[in-house]
Each structure stands twice: as C-alpha cells, then as structure tokens.
Amino acid sequence: MNLGDAKGPQVTIRSIDHERKQLSFILWNCDLAVANALRRIMMAEVPTMAIDLVDIEQNSSVLVDEMLSHRLGLIPLTSTNIRDITYTRDCNCAEYCQNCSVVLTLNVRCDSDTNRDVTARDLISTNPNVTPYFSSEEDAGVVICKLRKGQEVRMRCIAKKGTSKEHAKWSPVAAVAFEYDPHNKLRHTTYWVETDALKEWPVGPNGAEEVAPGPDDPFDYKAKPEKFYFVVEGTGVMDPRDIVEKALMLVHAKVVFVVQDLQKLKW
C-alpha cells in the first residue's frame, strides 16, 4: 500500500455560486467507483418534496387533468427541512397525513378580458417550509397554465417526500457536472476525428488542472483516474452544500445497512 492511498479520498472546494446554485469541488485520491456513487446518489437518492397526488375539483382550462397534474408535479418545492417529513411508505396513515405530506391548494378563476397566467405563485401551501421555489422576489414563478375569461382551476395538490429514482421530479439537482482525465490520457474516450484530435477537439473545462501529455509520451496502461471535477447545480429546493452532505450520509447509511445484515451471516 502506498502513502497516497493511506490518506483516503480528499475533497477540495473550488467555488460556490449562490445565484446559480452551483458548488464546484474536486474529489481526489479517490476511486472512480466512489466518485460515481456520490454522483449517482446526488442525482437519484437525495429526497425532496414534490406534488404527487392531485384532487381536481374543477378544471375548465384547456389543459387536460393529467397534463395539469404532471406540470404541478414538476414544480420545485423547497425541501430544506426534508428531515422533518417521513416517507408515506414508512408512515402509519393510509394515504397521506401531516407527517408525510404537505397540502397545496390552487384556486384561480379568470374574470378579466385578458388571459390570466396561473403560476407557482398561486399555489398556497399549508407548510411554510414546503412552498414553491422562487429565485427572487421578482421571479414570477413557473407557469402552470393560462386561463381565458370564465375558466377556472380548483385543486388540492398533495406533495410527498420521494427520491428521483422513482420519478425525476424529486431530483434536487438540475445537473451534476462530472469530469476526469481532461486530456484523455487514460483513453476512456475515443474521439471522433477527421485527421487530428488535438486540433479538432477543445480541451475540457478542467484541462488547465492537469498536465497535458507530450506527443511522444508512452501510454500508461496502469494509470487510474484519481481526480474528479464536480459542479453540483441545484434546482433551488436545497442548498448544493446540503446535497453533497446528504449524498455522503446516504452512501454511508447504505453501506451500514448492508453491513448490519451481513454480520448476521456465518461462513
């Protein structure tokens, strides 16, 4: 075992951009599998809130009920205090209750001669911790549908806790940028090329972080990726710092859960 391994995985934060909800960091001295597990968990297993059931009382808009329900489901709901809410599948109630859900009502009628936009601003939440996300005071909110004079939407939306491996609406991230080996030294990528890859392909955004190989350098077939450049961009429902933190806790919990069961077995 070499000394580099003994220290274990390392992390270096590069920058945080609150306005764009982006956290940029480097994971190094680390296995591809660990980096990839972290990436996958941030995208698919960090729980958030999203509208999951819709009771439609009235819908005379041009959009059909299913379309409207789908659009409601995709609205980002603030999930900073997600720990206070349980999953319905772990809850004692039959369908939904206060402990496992938040009710949002949408009640809009257009009485003017001009069309009325129904937006996420019209959703009234029963829980101040779980409301539609707005980037600023001026943010008009996601448009749900448009109403003409006399049209009306009246519905109860039930938001539940869930993860994105069930439905992408629960994902806390808009994107997780993930790059390693910007100069393709490991040859994990094959570039489509006319004549010369170096001339035709731009260097990756993290190219300056690593030394480019010389044209005559031999291929190191034993080399492994060890530096991973991440940019976590949240949807706004959760701070990107929390997303990373929670993802790490989730990898931990996952392994611990299996270990507990494994310890009951005998060889």
Next chain:
Amino acid sequence: MNNNQPDRHELFLIPEGMSKVSMTKDSKIPNAATFTILKEDHTLANLLRAQLLKNPKVLFAGYKIPHPLEHTFVLKIQTTFETNPLEVLLIEMQTIIRDIMDLNKKFQNQLTLHGLEGGEFGGSRMDF
C-alpha cells in the same frame, strides 16, 4: 391499473420474510460465494466491487443485475485460503464506511475554510 407497470414500492421495500443480504456458497469453487443484495443498484454494487478488487486476498469480484426490472444485484467473490468472501466483504465495507465518514469530515473542513459552514447540520440553511 391494469397494465404491467411495476409497483412503485418495488424500488424500495424488501418483501416480507426476506433479508437485505443473502449468501450462497459456491458448491464447486472453494472459498467462493454469491451474495444477493435486494433493492440496490449499480451505485452500491460497483462501489463494493471496486473496493474488493483492491484487496490482494480477493481473487475474483464481480457483480451483475440479473434483470433490469428487478432492483437486485448479485455479487460474486472468490478469495484466497487465508480468508473467506464474507469476512473480506465485511472488512472492505468497513473501509468504505471509514472513507466516507472521513470524506464528510474533510468536506465540512473545506466549507469552514471557505467560510461556507452552517448548513443543515449546523443551523438552518435558507439563504436562497
């Protein structure tokens, strides 16, 4: 619903009477076993496989997801005679646990270093 869409719970709930992990010793190869882990995917499977392969006592470690609609994977391990697959799997999982705990600590240190601390585990993070 009268279609063949899998039930939503099938992603998470371990069926009654079944355990998260089960082990079957290989009947022909010495010091080899197959572990079946329910309700997990590539995230954990590849993590375990990669960690096991770092151990010099592991002769073989590989995983597969037998069916794309079933949230289960099987992990096959063969070791040298000094140890056995169960022991080695437990040891390597402890290593992962340690590494992740360590990584979380380092992440917190980095946040402090950049003046970005005070998150969910320190206070309320409602700044946007």
